[in-house]
Amino acid sequence: MQTIRVATPSARYEVFAGSGLLSTLAPRIRRAAGKLPRRVFVLTSPEIWALWGKTFLTSFNEPPIVLFQRAGERYKNMASVEKLLRQMIAAGGDRGSLLIVLGGGIVGDVGGFVAAIFMRGIPFVQVPTTFLAQVDSSVGGKTGVNLPEGKNLVGSFHQPLAVFADIAPLGTLPDRELRAGLMESVKAGIIRDRALVRFMEERASEILGRDPKALEKVIAASIRMKAGVVSRDERESGLRMILNFGHTVGHAIESTTRYKLLLHGEAVGWGMIAALFLARERGTISSLQFERLERLVHLYGPLPPLRLRTAKLVAATGADKKNMGGVRRFVLPVGIGDAGVVEDVTPAELDAAVNYMLACAREPRA
Numbered sequence: 324m325q326t327i328r329v330a331t332p333s334a335r336y337e338v339f340a341g342s343g344l345l346s347t348l349a350p351r352i353r354r355a356a357g358k359l360p361r362r363v364f365v366l367t368s369p370e371i372w373a374l375w376g377k378t379f380l381t382s383f384n385e386p387p388i389v390l391f392q393r394a395g396e397r398y399k400n401m402a403s404v405e406k407l408l409r410q411m412i413a414a415g416g417d418r419g420s421l422l423i424v425l426g427g428g429i430v431g432d433v434g435g436f437v438a439a440i441f442m443r444g445i446p447f448v449q450v451p452t453t454f455l456a457q458v459d460s461s462v463g464g465k466t467g468v469n470l471p472e473g474k475n476l477v478g479s480f481h482q483p484l485a486v487f488a489d490i491a492p493l494g495t496l497p498d499r500e501l502r503a504g505l506m507e508s509v510k511a512g513i514i515r516d517r518a519l520v521r522f523m524e525e526r527a528s529e530i531l532g533r534d535p536k537a538l539e540k541v542i543a544a545s546i547r548m549k550a551g552v553v554s555r556d557e558r559e560s561g562l563r564m565i566l567n568f569g570h571t572v573g574h575a576i577e578s579t580t581r582y583k584l585l586l587h588g589e590a591v592g593w594g595m596i597a598a599l600f601l602a603r604e605r606g607t608i609s610s611l612q613f614e615r616l617e618r619l620v621h622l623y624g625p626l627p628p629l630r631l632r633t634a635k636l637v638a639a640t641g642a643d644k645k646n647m648g649g650v651r652r653f654v655l656p657v658g659i660g661d662a663g664v665v666e667d668v669t670p671a672e673l674d675a676a677v678n679y680m681l682a683c684a685r686e687p688r689a
């Protein structure tokens with residue numbers, strides 16, 4: 324098992340990654356919290372509870388009160404939040420209560436937001452069950468829900484008390500979800516960790532074959548990267564922006580396809596291809612590095628085919644909420660293992676990058 328420390332101005336906590344965490348949670352949470360409060364809630368989805376509820380309960384003398392949040396982007400909304408807050412009140416929740424969140428990024432984002440606003444904020448623990456949630460959404464304290472007007476438009480920064488990323492639940496994760504989540508690790512390697520890039524190149528068959536040791540290594544390295552960045556920039560005023568590598572075009576693909584066609588990681592995968600192209604054109608990576616990194620993205624594919632018009636996608640990049648003041652912000656790799664933010668991408672450069680990506684996406688590699 325590996326332990327990673329996160330230290331932001333608002334909180335200090337530990338992220339644990341390894342095997343056997345889910346069945347030994349109670350004493351671990353007690354250690355992180357000081358003691359277990361009178362009211363402990365667990366928020367999960369019916370599917371995850373059916374698969375992993377029994378293992379979760381193993382270490383609790385007194386079972387927590389179970390609350391359900393349906394997985395699915397359309398349930399990540401204010402109505403779900405209000406319902407959960409009222410259920411917690413009805414079950415006697417108070418300012419001393421603790422919320423454990425067991426699930427993927429949807430359950431995690433909703434649960435974190437509920438914890439952020441219930442009685443003006445209660446402690447919560449993340450127990451992420453998807454690869455994406457383990458390496459990305461459970462760490463860093465971003466919580467929130469969607470509005471009909473767009474994704475993640477309401478939320479709060481609320482850091483967890485601890486994060487327990489257990490390898491075991493990944494055993495039931497659909498292959499497509501695993502591969503999409505791994506795109507965030509590819510991203511982590513490209514922007515911050517050369518050794519992770521090499522490991523993911525050399526050990527792809529073990530990683531995709533879900534070898535626990537190989538997964539633990541990738542998960543821990545990805546978390547370490549994110550923890551390092553959010554510890555230095557909790558509220559995304561500078562360095563944290565590099566985590567958006569692949570996201571400018573990725574978000575545009577998601578919104579253009581109304582979040583129906585691709586998983587988030589897959590959209591980021593295509594977005595990284597566009598950003599790599601741009602980086603090669605600008606000379607921040609060499610042609611050889613471009614080929615190597617493009618190959619790495621496809622190694623963790625297949626990325627689903629896309630049939631979109633360049634103009635439509637380019638227009639959608641301007642609508643991204645991270646593009647403050649109309650500036651098209653791009654994160655570009657600088658060599659392998661480093662990255663920087665550029666704000667002066669010209670329309671012609673963006674067109675060329677999106678064109679290249681869409682040409683690849685029309686007939687993606689197997």
Ligand SMILES: NC(=O)c1ccc[n+]([C@@H]2O[C@H](COP(=O)([O-])OP(=O)(O)OC[C@H]3O[C@@H](n4cnc5c(N)ncnc54)[C@H](O)[C@@H]3O)[C@@H](O)[C@H]2O)c1
Pocket residue numbers: 368370371374394395396399426427428429430432452453454455456459460461462463464465466475492493494495496497500587
């Ligand atoms: N807060 C952040 O910093 C942050 C970062 C990245 C993404 N996100 C958010 O995360 C969400 C996506 O999260 P996600 O990719 O985990 O999706 P998800 O929560 O929808 O889970 C994906 C699917 O996997 C299933 N599942 C979860 N764990 C499983 C398991 N162990 N075995 C079998 N099935 C399992 C779920 O039921 C669901 O059908 C998005 O809403 C995104 O906005 C947040």
